[in-house]
Amino acid sequence: MIKDILIKKVEDVVLAVLPQIQDPESTIWEVYLINLQQDALVNVLVSSRGFRTEEGQETKTSVLRHYFEEIGAVSYQMIEHIQAEVFSLHNEYWVTFNQKEPDDYLFDKKFTFVAESIHEDNFTDIPLIGRKGVMIG
Numbered sequence: 001m002i003k004d005i006l007i008k009k010v011e012d013v014v015l016a017v018l019p020q021i022q023d024p025e026s027t028i029w030e031v032y033l034i035n036l037q038q039d040a041l042v043n044v045l046v047s048s049r050g051f052r053t054e055e056g057q058e059t060k061t062s063v064l065r066h067y068f069e070e071i072g073a074v075s076y077q078m079i080e081h082i083q084a085e086v087f088s089l090h091n092e093y094w095v096t097f098n099q100k101e102p103d104d105y106l107f108d109k110k111f112t113f114v115a116e117s118i119h120e121d122n123f124t125d126i127p128l129i130g131r132k133g134v135m136i137g
Helices: 084-088
Strands: 013-023 026-035 041-054 057-060 064-071 075-082 090-099 106-113 132-136
Touching: 013 090, 013 106, 026 041, 026 064, 041 075, 064 075, 106 132
Parallel strands: none
Antiparallel strands: 013 026, 013 132, 026 075, 041 057, 041 064, 041 090, 090 106
């Protein structure tokens, strides 16, 4: 029964998009998964896509999938580069992982950067990385 399924809340795992400036005329953007927990994340699967529906017209990107065997405790992992051209779309990341617990529970959480939210006006200090960017948790 669905009522018997144990659901645990994902805490202290965040996503951030940060600019990596190469030269004044071009900026490369990077997406990071940041693990603020005292436990490692194992078998991490991240699916990403961009989408928008406007006036009945749907725009979407390809789905990209990334796998990381382990992301250590209180550490981070770059997931992918992202082009500024897709910032007008909602950028969704499904993150699924296990933790080294006795029950080997499977966690998952959807993170969505809403359209136009990846912007300098929304920059904050990103923990562990030491740069500014947009972060959601």
